[in-house]
Amino acid sequence: MFHLTAFVTCLAVLMYFFFSFQVGKARQTYGVKAPAIIGDPDFERVFRAHMNTLEWMPIFLPALWLFALYISDAIAAGLGVVWIVGRILYMTGYAKAANKRSQGFMIQSIAAIILWAGATGAILWRLIHP
Template identity: 75%
Template sequence: MYHLTALVTCLALLAYFLISFQVGKARATYGVKAPAVSGNPDFERIYRVQMNMLEWMPVFLPALWLFAIYVSDAIAAALGVVWIIGRILYMIGYTKAANKRGPGFGIQASAAIILWLGATIGILWRLIHA
């Protein structure tokens, strides 16, 4: 069973939901009516936080689960928490200024790459040693 990875998956989805909620609040705060996604730089940064997370989730989630299956549930979950922390730091930095998004982006990208690389190596290892 992969209880830790499942819990981290739920936490990642919660983080995405909360970030999406921030976009709705920002629409009201900055007067950006749907379907517009531009017009106020403060709104646009919050919107890009949500979109960037959405863009990374198809990389993160399969890599997270494949790593859990082929390497370790606990390590996958730990890396998943690092990814979530990176996403939160990305949000905090980017909502202040675009040039402050780098550290959070680097953390989450590194975690995702480690998950993908570990999963790939784990799969190949099992194929070779099957």
């Protein structure tokens, strides 16, 4: 069973859900009425951080699960937590200023790349060495 990876998946979804509320809160704070997505730079940064997280979810989640299946549940979960921490740092940094998002972006992207490369390597290894 892959309990750790499943739990980290739930945490990632919870994080994304929380980010959704942050966008709603920013709409109220900065007076950007739906369906508008522009109008105040402070709102736009929160919105873009949320959308960028959505853009990374289809990269992160399959890589997380394939890594867990082919390599290790515990290591996948650990890297998944690193990815979540990176996304939180990205969101909080970007909400303050666009130039404060880099550290979180690097952390989450490195975690995602390790998950993807590890999974891809393990799958290729098993294809070559059945």
